[in-house]
Amino acid sequence: MARIKLTKTELKAQTDALKRFRRFLPMLQLKKQQLQAEIAGIVAKADAVTARERAVRDALDSWVGLFATDEDLLSGLVRVKRVNTSSANIAGVPIPVFDSVETDVKEIDCWSTPPWVDDAVKTATEILSLQCERAVLEKQRELVTAELAATSQRVNLFEKVKIPACKENIRVIKIAIGDEQTAAVTRGKIAKSRTPEAADGEGAAA
Numbered sequence: 734m735a736r737i738k739l740t741k742t743e744l745k746a747q748t749d750a751l752k753r754f755r756r757f758l759p760m761l762q763l764k765k766q767q768l769q770a771e772i773a774g775i776v777a778k779a780d781a782v783t784a785r786e787r788a789v790r791d792a793l794d795s796w797v798g799l800f801a802t803d804e805d806l807l808s809g810l811v812r813v814k815r816v817n818t819s820s821a822n823i824a825g826v827p828i829p830v831f832d833s834v835e836t837d838v839k840e841i842d843c844w845s846t847p848p849w850v851d852d853a854v855k856t857a858t859e860i861l862s863l864q865c866e867r868a869v870l871e872k873q874r875e876l877v878t879a880e881l882a883a884t885s886q887r888v889n890l891f892e893k894v895k896i897p898a899c900k901e902n903i904r905v906i907k908i909a910i911g912d913e914q915t916a917a918v919t920r921g922k923i924a925k926s927r928t929p930e931a932a933d934g935e936g937a938a939a
Contacts, residue, residue, distance in 0.1 A: 737902050737905070737906065739905070739906050739909035739910065739913075740906070740910075741910060743902075743906055744903065744906045744907065744910065747899050747902045747903050747906065748899075748903060750895075750899050751896065751899040751900065751903065754891050754895045754896050754899065755896065757891065758888070758891045758892065758896070761884060761887050761888045761891065762888055764824055764825070764884050765881065765884045765885055765888055767824045768823075768824050768826075768877055768880055768881040768884060769881065771823045771824060771877050772874060772877050772878060772881065775870055775873050775874045775877065776874065778870055779867050779870040779871065779874070782863050782866050782867045782870065783867060785863055786860055786863040786864065786867075789856060789859055789860055789863070790860070810838070810839050810853065810854060810857055811836050811837070811838055811839070811854060811857040811858050811861055812836060812837045812838075812839075813834055813835075813836055813837075813861055813865060814835045814836055814837045815834070815835040816831070816834050816835075816865045816868075816869070817831075817832040817833045817834065817835065818830055818831055818832055818869060819832055823873075823877055824877075824880070825880070826876055826877055826880045827876075828872070828873045828876050828877065829869050829872055829873065830869070830873075831865065831866040831869040831870070833862070834858075834861060834862045834865045834866075836858050836861060838854055838858075
């Protein structure tokens, strides 16, 4: 621990620092709680998107289901061209928000492909959109989780290091100042007892 000056000036500096830490700590704790709640909300949204994708797949006829779950065919038929996002802010953290997805559809020969291909394209596009939405939600979770880690570190720093250190410094300085004041009074009494007036008084008493 860094050496501190055992002075009244340092005592005031440590007292002011302790007040600041105690004022900031509740705000950091509140932010930590907000971030934890936001992460839980993001996870719930991601789970809901996953459930929607599962429902889309389950609702398909068996032949379309097989087609849609074949990643090679799916990527060959419909490709993501662009994921459109906007920006939002969660407890001071800028995050992307999913808006929509733009896709490229492979050219289809209507004469050589079965009639259900159009439905397959529609379903594949919906599944890709849900997958992109989930990816954006995962990015949100990563960003908010990183901010939560940083905030938790600051909370721990204040709770376990800064505030205890200030309290200990204040205790040590007060003891030192008290000892110095006691020593000063003692020195004053000794000095007073050695003055000529005190000596004359002792002689008169004798």
